[in-house]
Amino acid sequence: MKNMVTKITVLLCALLCFTANAKKFENLALTPQMGWNSWNNFDCDVNEDMIKEMADAMVATGMRDAGYQYINIDDCWHGERDENGFIQESKEHFPSGMKALADYVHSKGLKLGIYSDAGTKTCAGRAGSRGYEYQDALTYARWGIDYLKYDWCATENVNPIGAYTLMRDALYSAGRPILFSICEWGDNKPWEWAKDIGHSWRTTGDIYPCWSCEKKQGSWSSWGVLPILDMQNKLRKYAGPGHWNDMDMMEVGNGMSYHEDRAHFSIWAMLASPLIAGNDLRNMSKQTREILTNKDIIALNQDKLGIQAMKFIDDGDIEIWVKALDGGEWAFMFLNRSDNKTTYNYDWQFNIYKDDLFGHYVDFNKNKFNWRNLWEKGTGTTAKKLKIDLPAHGVQVLRLTPVK
Ligand code: GLA
Numbered sequence: 001m002k003n004m005v006t007k008i009t010v011l012l013c014a015l016l017c018f019t020a021n022a023k024k025f026e027n028l029a030l031t032p033q034m035g036w037n038s039w040n041n042f043d044c045d046v047n048e049d050m051i052k053e054m055a056d057a058m059v060a061t062g063m064r065d066a067g068y069q070y071i072n073i074d075d076c077w078h079g080e081r082d083e084n085g086f087i088q089e090s091k092e093h094f095p096s097g098m099k100a101l102a103d104y105v106h107s108k109g110l111k112l113g114i115y116s117d118a119g120t121k122t123c124a125g126r127a128g129s130r131g132y133e134y135q136d137a138l139t140y141a142r143w144g145i146d147y148l149k150y151d152w153c154a155t156e157n158v159n160p161i162g163a164y165t166l167m168r169d170a171l172y173s174a175g176r177p178i179l180f181s182i183c184e185w186g187d188n189k190p191w192e193w194a195k196d197i198g199h200s201w202r203t204t205g206d207i208y209p210c211w212s213c214e215k216k217q218g219s220w221s222s223w224g225v226l227p228i229l230d231m232q233n234k235l236r237k238y239a240g241p242g243h244w245n246d247m248d249m250m251e252v253g254n255g256m257s258y259h260e261d262r263a264h265f266s267i268w269a270m271l272a273s274p275l276i277a278g279n280d281l282r283n284m285s286k287q288t289r290e291i292l293t294n295k296d297i298i299a300l301n302q303d304k305l306g307i308q309a310m311k312f313i314d315d316g317d318i319e320i321w322v323k324a325l326d327g328g329e330w331a332f333m334f335l336n337r338s339d340n341k342t343t344y345n346y347d348w349q350f351n352i353y354k355d356d357l358f359g360h361y362v363d364f365n366k367n368k369f370n371w372r373n374l375w376e377k378g379t380g381t382t383a384k385k386l387k388i389d390l391p392a393h394g395v396q397v398l399r400l401t402p403v404k
Contacts, residue, residue, distance in 0.1 A: 022168065022169035022172040022173060023168075023172060023196065024168050024172070024180060024196055024197060024198065024199070025171070025172065025177040025178065025179070025180075026242065027242070028177055028178075028179045028199055028242075029179055029199035029200065029241075029242055029243075029244065029274075030241045030242055030304070030306070031241070031301070031302040031303070031304065031306060032200070032244045032272050032273060032274045032275060032301055032302070032306075033069070033070060033147070033179055033181070033199065033200065033244075033274045033275075033276070034067050034068045034069055034070070034274070034275045034276070034298070034301075034302075035068050035069055035070025035071060035072055035111075035113065035147070035274075035275075035276050035277070036054060036058060036063075036068065036070070036071055036072065036276060036277045036278070036281060037072040037073075037074050037113070037149070037249045037276045037277075037278055038050075038051070038054075038072065038073055038074045039074035039075065039249060039278065040207070040209075040249050040250075040251055040254060040278030040279070041254060041278055041279055041280050042280075043076075044075060044076035044124050045076075046073055046074070046076055046077055046093060047093040047094065048093065048094045048095065048096055048100075048101050051071060051073060051101060051105070052101070052104055052105075053282050054071055054281050054282065055071050055104065055105045055108045055110050056108070057281035057282045058071065058108070058110060058281055059108050059109070059110075061281060061284070061289050061292075061293070062289070062293050063277070063281065063289075063292060063293055064108070064109060064110060066292070066293040066295055066298055067295075067298055067302060068110075068275070068277065068292075069110060069111050070110070070111050070112070070113045070146065070147050070179075070276070071105050071110050071111070071112055071113065072112075072113030072114070072115070072147055072149060072276065073112070073113065073114055073115060074115045074149065075115050075122050075123060075124040075126060075151075076090075076122075076124050076126060077089055077090060077093065077094060077098075077114065077115070078090060078122070078126040078127050079091055080127070081127055081132070085132055085135055086135055086139055087127060087129075087132065087135070087136055087139055097143075098112075098114070098143040098145070099142070099143045099144060102143050102144035102145060102146075103144065106144065111146035111147060112143075112144065112145055112146055112147070113145065113146060113147030113148065113149065113179075113181075114140060114143075114145045114147070114148060114149075115148070115149045115150075115151065116128065116129045116136060116148065116149075116150055116151070117129060117130075117150065117151040117152065117153050117154065117155075118130060118150055118151070118152055118155050118158060118160075118163040118164065118167065118184075119151075119152065119153050119154030119155035119156075119158065120154045121153060121154040122151060122153060122154075123151055123153035128153070128154055129150075129167065130154075130155070130158070130163075133166050133167050133170040134170045134173065134174075136170070137167065137170035137171045137173065137174040137178075138170075138174045140171075140174070140176070140178060141171075141174035141175060141176035141178070144176075145176070145178060146176075146177070146178060146179065147178060147179040147181065148167070148171065148178050148179070148180055148181065149181040149183050150164065150167055150180065150181065150182060150183060150198075151183045151184075152183060152184035152185060152187065160184055160187075160188040160190070160193075161188075161193050161197075164182055164184075164190075164194065164197045164198060165197055167180070168180055168197045168198065179199050180197070180198040180199055181198060181199060181200050181201075181246065181274070182194050182197065182198035182200065182201040182202065182246075183201075183202045183246075184201070184202065185202050185204060185205045185206075186201075186202060186203045186204050186205075186231070190202075190203075191203065191235055191238035191239075191245060192238070194243070195238070195243045198243070199242060199243060199244065200243065200244040200245070200246040200274050201243075201244075201245070201246055202246045202247075202248060203228075203231060203232060203235055203245045203246060203247060204223060204227075204228050204231045204247065204248060205220055205221060205222055205223060206220075206222040206223070206248060207222060207223060207224075207225075207228060207247075207248040207249065207250075207251055207278075208222040208223060208224055208251070209224075209251035209254040209255045209256050210224035210225070210256065211224050211225055211226060211256065211260050211393050212224050212225070212226040212227065212337070213227075214227060225251075225256075225260065225263065225264045225267065226337060228247050228248065229247075229267055229271070232245060232247065232271055232308075235308075236271075236307075236308035236309070236310060236357065237357050239272055239306070239308045240306045240307075241304070241306040244272055244273065244274055244306075245271065245272070245273060245308065246273055246274050247267075247268055247271060247273040248273075249276040249277070249278040250264060250265065250268060250275065250276060250277055250278050250279075251264065251278055251279075252264055252265050252277060252278075252279060252288060252291055252292055253277070253279030253280070253284050253285070253288035253291075253292070254278060254279050257393065258287050258291075259391040259392065259393050259394035259395075260393045260394070261287075261288065261291050262291055262375060262394060262395060263335065263393060263394050263395040265291050265292065265294070265297060266297055266333055266375075266395045266397050267321075267333070267335070267395070268301070269297045269298065269300045269301035270300060270301075270308075270309035270321050270323050270331060270333050270397070271308050271309050271321075272301060272306060272307070272308040272309070272323075273301075275298070275301055277292055294374065294375070296372075296374040296397075296399065297374055297375075297397060300323055300325065300331045300374075300397070300399070303323070303325045303326055304326050305324060305325060305326050305358075307323060307324050307325075307355075307358050307360070308323070309321040309322060309323035309331070309333065310322055310323075310355055310357075312351075312353060313351070317336060317337045317338035317342075318334065318335065318336055318337070318338075318342070318344055318390065319334075319335045319337065320332060320333070320334055320335075320346070321333040321335060322353055322355075324355060324358060324360035325399075328402050329399060329400060329401050329402070330353075330362065330369070330399070330400040331374075331397060331398070331399055331400070332371075332397070332398045332400065333395055333396075333397045333398075334346070334388060334390055334395060334396045334397075334398075335390075335394075335395050336390035336391065336392060336393065336394050336395070337393070338392060338393075339392050339393070340392050341389065341390065341391050341392045341394075342389075342390050343387060343388070343389050343390070344386075344387070344388050344389075344390050345385065345386070345387050346385065346386040346387075346388070347385045347386075348364040348382040348383075348385070348386065349364045349365045349382075351364075352364075364382045367402060368381065368382055368383050368402070368403040369381070369382045369400035369401060369402055369403060370382075370400070370401050370403055371398040371399065371400045371401075372398065372399050372401070373396060373397070373398055374397045374398065374399055375395070375396060375397060376396065381403070382400065
């Protein structure tokens, strides 16, 4: 008996000591994570064949080579908990099991993500992780999962910092590096407390594939591209390598116009948001594929400084956003919010760019740059005034390289 008590004490201590040291897995998102997620296009209609096809398509379309890594299953993959409380996948939709699916996705050089919720139920009413955090984290690790999106439905009276820390610790204890994507829609200002808990946090409610609409969903709203952009105001100081403001999964290829999609993708890239595609990768148009695999735009997002772009000039319908890049380079995004195309004149030498938050500064009177248009392939120099065509609901993005 005494022996037994000693063993239990040692075990408990080991568990507590380990938990006390628990932290988030470092180095999983030194640049914003890139991947695909099922929700925006498929809602609850997920199954193993579709997920495998999506992994195949990510390779065949060149997306993997462009940097996308994660294939993420959102809500509704769940079956029931077993008699010991372990969560199981839906046997109907994932008959081969989640482990086999993870093996398949890994065999393609990709990673598998899954979804759960800090409350008793997920947003679509499946089993949430509340009270089962350690068991669920262990299950995901055993399955070979690489990414967890953790939602915030059915969490009445739950403390968000506690709930997300608990799951972070559970993941850490399970021992498999799993990227932890916090999804509580910005309700509790996660940017103020989640840096050491998750690798990214949603800053807003759900996205909707429109340019500037608010789509009422009963007690809540989903949002178009511009409202989500405007909600990022004052958040850039919280983002950086390993901890990102997440503007939600993208809607590129889900019904907006070509220029809206191009702008949407550029905005997400410039603001260092995770780039998680939300369309059907198996059936995308050439234009959609070209947008999602524009390596020049992706390179802005993946720049190793990890500085979120700043709104530099607000000229009504036209905004200029600037992102400082590694090696003294810069990205300038000219955004036309309006319904009309226009030609915009810009004198580089008129304004000094100054970013006090991250200590970047440029005076185009003193420093000369060559620029390259990352969508339309033109080139030029900051020694000359810029005259640039901006499509309605569209952008042009220039990358500036110092002239030595
Ligand atoms: C919430 C999330 C969405 C999606 C759904 C799934 O609304 O914000 O991104 O995960 O739940 O039910």
